[in-house]
Amino acid sequence: MDKFTYKNRVDITALKAKMEKFSYKKHSHEEYALGVTLNGVQKYNLDGVSQASYKNGVMLFNPEQLHDGESGCNDESLDYVMLYIKPELFLEALGKKDIVKFSSSIVYNEKLKQDIINLSSAILFEKDESLCSELLLNITDNFSTNDFILDYKKENLIVKKAKEMIYYELDDVLNIDEIAKELNLSKFQFIRMFKANTGITPYQFFLNCKLIHAKIYLEHTKDIYATVVEYGFTDLSHFNRHFKRVYGVTAYEYIQSLV
Incomplete structure (x- = not known):
């Protein structure tokens, strides 16, 4: 059975999802999105490139980055959590002024994985906003300058x-x-x-x-x-x-x- 649970806190939306047959249509989000595959395999096309996040994989999406999504394993459900963080909030926590983009779309990093899960749980269980803000800072502290590229793309x-x-x-x-x-x-x-x-x-x-x-x-x-x-x-x-x-x-x- 497919199940999707959303909660909002401090301008962040947390999603906890369990899906078997559901597939996302091609779309994008205005926020930075950070997620963890808890079980199964999540397959998706990101900017036209095929991706697969396995158990414990950390998925990183830039704002307005085009993607779809589906379970990549027929004999087990896909379970994952996702955080949607408004760009201005994410950049403030990073201590950045200019828009940056993740240089990698999937990483396997135990601390980052656990920090995302911790903030997701705090939002889903409606913990204090001050705690959520501290947990967001824990997430951004995982990133260094080398993990991003400056967005200098000039749009047509x-x-x-x-x-x-x-x-x-x-x-x-x-x-x-x-x-x-x-x-x-x-x-x-x-x-x-x-x-x-x-x-x-x-x-x-x-x-x-x-x-x-x-x-x-x-x-x-x-x-x-x-x-x-x-x-x-x-x-x-x-x-x-x-x-x-x-x-x-x-x-x-x-x-x-x-x-």
Whole structure:
């Protein structure tokens, strides 16, 4: 049986997951994500490269890093914990000002593994926020400058402008024709360029951004129907179908787990 439990504390979301048949659709998160494979094998494509995290593997995801996910072992369940840490909080704990990226996506480090498990448990069991902050510092103390690379990547200006235009349409229907016209491209030139630069189509990017912002809105309001209206989903069924493909639970199950 697939089971996903989420809890929030000090701007960090902890997830404890057990899955057998579930698979994540291609998506990304706005946060840094750090996780530990407790049992089984987690297989996923990260920026188009196949990865496999075995028992005790520590998974490291950068913000907006595209990935999917599934259990890689048919005869046992995949159990793991994951922390989603807002970039500004993670960088503050690291003592960094500039955006950095993990230089490795999977490591096997006993102390880092245990520190992630400790903070996950503290959040899931709703321990004091001061303790959670100290446990976050324990995690970041595992990293040195060599574990990161500075993010100096210059984004294609056309793609950057396209993303900005898509952000403005999150509560509406994506109009690729209008965006392409504004960028002085044909519709198909635009789709091809966007996918070549980001790894996903404009519609996939639009839907992923819509879900990220809808989840944040849902966390603050606890109002599912207001979220459906605010972000232009056809109805609750439409919202839940997309939400579950990325987060493993329905919107209602998600807010119930946060209570």
